[in-house]
Amino acid sequence: QVHLVESGGGLVQAGDSLRLTCVASGGTFASYAIAWFRQAPGKEREIIGAISRRQDSSIYENSVKGRFTISRDNVKNTEGYLQMNSLKPEDTAVYYCAAGRAGPWYIPPAGYEYQLWGQGTQVTVSS
Numbered sequence: 001q002v003h004l005v006e007s008g009g010g011l012v013q014a015g016d017s018l019r020l021t022c023v024a025s026g027g028t029f030a031s032y033a034i035a036w037f038r039q040a041p042g043k044e045r046e047i048i049g050a051i052s053r054r055q056d057s058s059i060y061e062n063s064v065k066g067r068f069t070i071s072r073d074n075v076k077n078t079e080g081y082l083q084m085n086s087l088k089p090e091d092t093a094v095y096y097c098a099a100g101r102a103g104p105w106y107i108p109p110a111g112y113e114y115q116l117w118g119q120g121t122q123v124t125v126s127s
Helices: none
Strands: 003-007 010-013 018-025 032-039 046-051 058-060 068-072 079-084 093-101 121-126
Touching: 003 093, 018 032, 018 093, 018 121, 032 068, 032 079, 046 068, 046 079, 058 068, 079 093
Parallel strands: 010 121
Antiparallel strands: 003 018, 018 079, 032 046, 032 093, 046 058, 068 079, 093 121
């Protein structure tokens, strides 16, 4: 059973950067696309971006395009990353990594297509 654990969250000021890491244990990400979701208080969970197995394609939610970058370690295949720059107060949320079995270039766009989930890490951006 593959387990995911996120780390790197915290309290930052607007304009700062954070890098979240998702580590897989008990297996690897080799067969999985990796996505990052977030859920703010009182709001539904939303996908903010995802990356294919081959790391040659990615998608981003409009509000984070140009500020957030998703990447993965395709050597060990046990880590995924979310680099967040120019953070805004509206980015405050619990951030989750998720992994979904997919073909080499496919990026599952919906939450139900992801079978593995981390426990989440809190990101708080103060103004």
